[in-house]
Amino acid sequence: MTPFREEQRERGATDRAWQALREIYSAWESSKAHTPADRLANSEFRARRYLNAHERRWCAGHYFDAIRFRRKYQWLLSRLALAENPDTLLQLHLSLAPVSTRPPHFQAIVEEERLQAAVAAMPTPDVPEDYIRYVLSFPDSLARSLLQLFPPEEAICAAQAFNRRAPTILRVNPLLVSRAEFLKVHSDLRPTPWSPWGVYAPVGANVYTLAGYREGWFEIQEEASQLSAFLARVRPGDTVVEIGAGGGGKTLVLGALMRNRGRILAIDVHEGRLKELVKRVRHAQIRCVEPLLVEADKTGKWQHRGRSWRRIEQIRSQTQCVLLDAPCSGSGVLRRSPDARWREVCIEEFSQIQRNLLLEAASLVASGGRIVYVTCAFEPQQNEEVVEWFLSTPAGRGFRKEPVLEALREAWKNAADLAEKESADKRRNASRHAEDMPPLEALCAGDYVRTWPHRHDLDAFFVALLRRCE
Incomplete structure (x- = not known):
């Protein structure tokens, strides 16, 4: 075997980076209940x-992998009869990593033979739930959810895909470029396959230094998030409400689709x-865009008071679309x-909030208008079950589910048309859009859109997609 040479060591794998990693990971362990890792x-x-x-870059990569x-x-520390603390966990993490990624004075946590014996004793895919829980490192609840949604082999593929680092996606601003x-x-x-506004960012690059950022040409936004906003299918002049607007990623998509004409109440x-968002x-x-700060109780019910509530009352039953x-x-x-x-997390608490917000959304929609209900979660208790509950209520009986494939194709075409700024480009490319359209049927699961890292x-x-039909 060729001996490891110092010059082969990964750039960034220094002793001071190793010390920083230990300090940062320890800080996360101390505050993980309150502070997101990023x-x-x-x-x-x-x-x-x-x-x-x-x-x-070296430090960030190992920090997130240690958390993941x-x-x-x-499990391995317990098998090796070693104390569990931030230092031993990180030492084990790097002991399992290639030698070239380790800092110069790093010492493996145990001898290689003993370490590999512990790894060999880990659960195998023949016991899917334990394999997902321990080898792929998922909490019990998420492992069970994946196995409820997929056959065991695909559930393992899904868990493996969730453990890979996602690409950074840029969304161009079609109002400007x-x-x-x-x-x-x-x-x-290079362009992304699903969104006609998407571009893959350079791996490891600081995207805020790219040409066009200062001018507002692009934002960071994942493709599934872009597609969910496209599905609102808003038009210039519409009155639109976005509930849970957050930092404004989907708000910007809505504003571009509306070509700055109409009004968006971002709540x-x-x-x-x-x-x-502002x-x-x-x-x-x-x-x-008009931002509105509302008060709500812990179940998501809005408090009917204040200027924002009066503003909401003015557009009740007049909204073409509510993006929830x-x-x-x-x-x-x-x-x-x-x-x-x-x-x-308590899934039941999220489910109750989601149900209450759907009722609030229903009260704002005009006849013929729609609700676009979006989550970035895969448990059915936050998705299908919430929607089916809503449709069974008095408020929901006036709504029906829209055909999702037809809506996806319409939404994609509208976005692709807007992505071509000049009318000459639109005429030249109109016939090409049908050929360029990705296989959107792959994103449809019955009456709903469901996207996955291992499939898409x-x-x-x-x-x-819910339309008021009364």
Whole structure:
């Protein structure tokens, strides 16, 4: 076997990066119930400006992988009869990594033979639930949900896909630049397959330094999130409500589809998120958005008071579309937020909030209008079961489910048309759109849209389309 040479060591695998990793991971273990892993990492890296770009990249990669496979490492530490703490968990993580990724003075946690014996004793795919729980490192509830949704072999494939790092996706702003124009400026980038506004970002690049960012040409937004906003199928002049607008990712899509004509009431219960939305809306030069801060109880019911409530009362039963971006457990975005799997959540509480918000949404929709119900979670208790409950209520009996494949094709074509800014381009490319349309039927699951990382390389989103027919 060729001996390891120092010059083969991965750039960034330094002793000071290893020390930073230990400190940052320990900070996450201490605050994981309160602080998302990415937010904590950003804060910790700002406090360690002595790390160069390669060291930060090395540190971030191992930090998120240690979080992602935390349960696997806990199982192995127990098998090896070693104490479990942040240091031993990270030491085990790097002991299992290639030698070239380890810092110069790193010491393996145990001898190689003993370590490999422990790994060999781990559950196999013949016991799917234990394999997903321990080898693929999922909490019991998510392992059970995957096995309820898929046959064992596919459930394992789904879990493996959730453990891979997701690509970073950019969404061009068609009000300012077409995707074709953007790609001419960035000839090394390539378009995404599902969204006609999407572009793959360079691996490991700081996208905020790319040409066009300051001008508002693009934002970061995953393809499934883009598609869910396209499905609102809003038009210029519409009155639109977005419930759970958050930082405004889908709001920007709605504003572009409406070509800045009409009005979007962007509702959220978090003031800080709405402040971020306002910044992004200005940056993207969207001028038809009105942010509204509402009060709600812990079950999601709005408190009927204040200026925002009076504003909502003015558009009751007059809205062409309500996009309900429902609060959820976030199980569908584990590729981007690996720590989400370790947060203690109560699915029943999320389900109750989702039901109450659907009732609020129904009261705003005009005759012939629609609700687009969206979650980034895969458990049926937050998706199909909530929608079926709503349709059985007095408020929901006036709604019906829309055919999703037809809606997807219409939404994709509308977005593709807008992506071509110049009328000459539109005429030239109109006949091409039908040929370029991806196989959208693959995203349909019965009456709903369901996307998956192992099937489509998309985050796991759920979308239901409900039209008021009374």
